[in-house]
Amino acid sequence: MAVLVVIPARYASQRYPGKPLVQLRGATGEARTLVRRSWEAARAAEGVDRVVVATDDTRILEEAQGFGAEVAMTSETCRNGTERCAETLEALGGGYDIVVNLQGDAPLTPPWYVEALIAGLEADPKADIATPVLRCDGRSLRGFREDRMAGRVGGTTAVFGEDRSALYFSKEVIPFTGGDYPDDAPTPVFHHVGVYAYRPDALRAYPGLVPGPLEQLEGLEQLRFLEHGRRVACEEVEARGRPFWELNNPEDVPKIEEMLREAGIA
Known part of the structure; x- marks a missing residue:
């Protein structure tokens, strides 16, 4: 299976302009940009043939080329990362069996998350898309709740059926649970990790699909x-002691830097 990883990186984010160029300090104290850390996360996964940063901004182009990344320039009309991945696939001429979208705000994505998606699509011919979900412990669930109470749009949660087919994704905390859980205790809430593996036909079809009311309301x-x-197949992944969070808001920077240090990521 030929696997392409695309890292969509947009400068003009409404919630956090310039986010891909934000500097994050890891375990050694060295500062690296968010887009570089996401690229390094993608390159750590086994079974990946090519990693490309996809952007519409020359500042991100220059930064990515500066640390050795291959870059595809995409149009400013792409409405989200999936459309940017579809445009990148066409620009590269196709030729891939699986396209992985590792969004540029997830530098803590472990390589085994990407590997699980590739294996999941290979094993499930009925799935068009695969995406990882991580069972929240009490600590991470509390982070979700604190974001919502403060009016911040934080991470995304997912619910799915017995066959792992996604039922819904939301920026609210679903399913509802009023329980109070110890830091290390498992909870019934699953954190959706913003990585996707697409079959090329599903990805090519996506830009032609009309955005529905749920996508527009949730922004997902x-x-x-x-x-x-x-x-959409939800692949449950294991944390293996690695903390995970996405960079959604400026307030997430110190949280992610702390997690980089905890994980020993330089």
Whole structure:
């Protein structure tokens, strides 16, 4: 299976402009940009043939080329990372069996998350898309709740059926649970990790699908697949002691830097 990883990196984020160029300090104290840390995370996964940063901004182009990344320039009209991945696939001429979208705000993505998605699509011919979900412990669930209480849009949660087919994704905390859980205790809430593995036909079809009301309300690109009847398989992954969080808001920077240090990531 030929696997392409695309890292969509947009400068003009509404919530956090310039986010891909934010400097993050790791375990050694060295500062590296968010887009570089995401690229390094992608390159750590086994079974990946090519990693490309996809952007529409020359500042990100120059930064990515500076640390040795291959870059695809995409149009400013891409509405989200999935559309940017689709445009990148066409620009590269296709030729891949699986396209992975490792979003540029997830530098803590462990390589085994990406590897699980590749294996999941290989083993499940009925799935159009695969995406990882991580069972929240009490600490991470408390982080979700604190974000919502403060009015911040934080991470995304997912619910899925017995066959692992996604039922819904939300920026609210779903399913509802009023329980109070110790830091290390498992909870019934699953954190959706913003990584996707697509079959090329599903990815190529995506830009032509009309965004539905749920996608527009939640601001979650994966809901377009669900609203148009595409099967999204949720692959449960294990933390293996690695903390995980996405960089959604400026307030997340110290949290992610602490997690980089905890994980020993330089």
